[in-house]
Amino acid sequence: MADLLDIAVRLAAIVAAFLLLPLIVGQMEHKAMAHMQSRLGPMYAGGFHGWAQLIADGVKFAQKEDVIPAAADRRVFAIAPAVALVPYLVVMVVIPIGPGLAGVDLDAGLFFVLAVMGIGVLGVIMAGWASANKYSMLGGIRAAAQLMSYELPLVLAASGVAMAAGTLSLQGIVEQWRWWWLPWQAIGAVVFFVAGLAELRRPPFDMPVAESELIMGPMTEYTGLRFALFMLAEYVGIVVLSALTTVLFLGGWHGPLLPGPVWTLIKVFALAFVVIWIRVSYPRLREDQLQKLAWIGLVPLALLQLALTGVVKVLMS
């Protein structure tokens, strides 16, 4: 009974984090972008600093009609947002925020995370195909190509950490972590973060939704709550990517003075801010530049990191 209660509390905490953290990141993006790019829109609603903008957006999304185009493949169209959103919730179950503070500690945690995160992109491809819209389909195919290219550096960078720690359990990886892993795994960290950004299709890797040429890419035909769920998936993705980078490369809950979970959250939000900052600062990559960056830039760097990790680890043991 106590066991069941323990698990229920953990699951409730995960669901709360899943519903709350993306909104905080969204609010942060509104305000950071407004300040960095002098955007007046998000600073208006509700008076002080436009605090009510996110609530206004939510109310608007909930009231909009749910239009499914006549030409669309209805069933696939309808469930695509769930396929995009739910995998990120499932990934959150293994992310530890403190010693022993995770949903479950899977032995193959890192492998599980990489496998499940790949499913999220499937939702976008489904949306692009099922919309029966030329722009959506082009966007969906671009998203698929992007996943193909950036999954490899992501997996290679993550396996570098697994080599260093000698375990695939995320909990175990953070326990093994030492401060000198920061310079040792620095290349891998950058590769992982950049490849993760590309998998989330965040600017500057937002070629699949490039609004000046594809309207809204795979989401063109979506309205109301289903569209909002795609947006939510993007922001949960930011949270999950930041949390994974924190856990794998920045030492998770390790840090002086403050308690562990606080450190985890500080690192996660710092990384989420970097994600927003990059969006504000860089122009969109062209499709072939985007593919080239993965294959000629990130994959060789990830291989270099693997070699470095292997040599250092064997020399030390």
Next chain:
Amino acid sequence: MNGYFGSYVVVAVLLLIGVAIFAGGLLANRALRPNRPTPEKLLTYECGIDPVGEGWAQSQIRYYVFTYLYVVFAVDAVFLFPWAMVFATPGYGLTTLVEMFVFLGLIALGILYAWRKGVLTWT
């Protein structure tokens, strides 16, 4: 909830919760949103003019090469994980390290070949 499969039961429960959030959200949304479909509204959106041809139209896809590349290398990469667990345990050491460089060399050679073949540049 002990043991190997016990922890995956928790994962499955969370998956069900996720599906329930999605279904419940859309169900509750049904009470809030209007539903007045008209033929024009259900038309595929294309720059505001009537759509030309079908959405599932033929187009030249250049990305299939990346799919080949990915399948080749991702299958290799999957073998990395079990190896990464054991390569530094006593008794392996230098042998596994040499093996790793063989592995890295093969992948690097593959990418170099694809690059020289001009697969990564668009015409």
